[in-house]
Amino acid sequence: MPPSSQNTRYSPALTNSPQTVTTTRNYQFGPCVSVSQPAVISGTATLVSTGSRTCLDLLKSNAVTLTITWNTGQTSMLSGNSVVNVVGAVNQTEVTGTIASGLFAGDTFLMNVTGAATDITLCTLGLGTVSSLYDTITLEITSFV
Template sequence: MAQWLLVAMLTVAALNVSVPPAHAAASTTCTGTSAVTYSPPLTNTPQTVSYSESDTYSSCTSTDPTLTAGTSSTNITLPGASCVGGGVFPPSAYTISWNNGQSSTMSMTFTDVIVAGIETVTGVGTVTSGQFTGGTATIVWVYTVPNPLLCLSTGITGQNGTVAAQILVVP
């Protein structure tokens, strides 16, 4: 009987041995708004255009409790841009500045699809520096396509839409 008691005590003791936890995955998922401006406005005539994009991630859920929001700003020059394309390509680097003082810079490739008057731009890539380095990133922008008749007159000055980002680092 004492032998069984010893085995039971050793079993309980073994169950109470703490094992260090495995490193958990780090992630953030954010939603917000995106505003794009073109100067001068896009028309059917190719021209050099200043492209400015301002993204505001107003709602983030993250494994980092200090990360609740973020912003991103892009300003580039597009030679040969027009309503019919040519030159309108998003940059391959994209940086989000987080409310906790950190940032994430991503190297991304983009696809742009227009279906039934809705433009969906999807960026997929890797976080190359900052918070979540080494993680995979997917960002999706959705815009309503402006009236194409504006290309024949005053031009398209900008687009407003939504943006959603997901970043995941798996240890």
């Protein structure tokens, strides 16, 4: 199984000028290990949105809501906030929050998203566009029970 990942496509490609863009973000989680839910070994999620965007938006922190469908058919709705940092040529996003409903409800989560920042940096300087991004993810759900 490939590592957990996020594959994002922008149509049309993002530029440093505002335009209406459809964003499609596909998540693949796995392999997963859960002591409390050993049948959970993988999960998926998809987000599609349309709105006015520029590549500068990729550097903004924001609220995040994501519903993961696990291989068991159960779902978890994550609700949190992201913090974005570009360190050298790496784009790092940390999302923290709680599982608002479904499997693992009430637990906290930490999701780290890491990918190349080259296209983002060039786009913000007006030297290119961003049509897609591929990032690796680590997701940790912590129960305090």
